[in-house]
Amino acid sequence: MGSTTDKIKGTANEAIGNAKQGIGEATGSDRMKGEGVVQEAKGKGQQAMGDAKDAGKEAMDRAAAAAKRATE
Numbered sequence: 025m026g027s028t029t030d031k032i033k034g035t036a037n038e039a040i041g042n043a044k045q046g047i048g049e050a051t052g053s054d055r056m057k058g059e060g061v062v063q064e065a066k067g068k069g070q071q072a073m074g075d076a077k078d079a080g081k082e083a084m085d086r087a088a089a090a091a092k093r094a095t096e
C-alpha cells in the first residue's frame with residue numbers, strides 16, 4: 025500500500041472512530057465508545073505508516089541524488 029493510501033485510510037478510520045465515540049457518548053454505549061477509540065487509534069497508526077513511507081522515500085531520493093552527484 026502506498027503512503028497516500030495509508031494516509032487516506034487513516035483519516036477515514038479516525039473520522040469513523042470519532043463518530044462512533046460521539047454516538048456512544050450520546051447513547052450511553054460504552055461498547056460503541058470503545059470501538060471508536062480503537063478505530064481512531066488504528067487510523068492514527070495508518071497515518072503514521074504513511075508518513076514513515078514518505079520519509080523513507082525522501083531519504084532514498086536524497087541518497088540517490090547524492091550518489092549521482094558524487095559520480096559526476
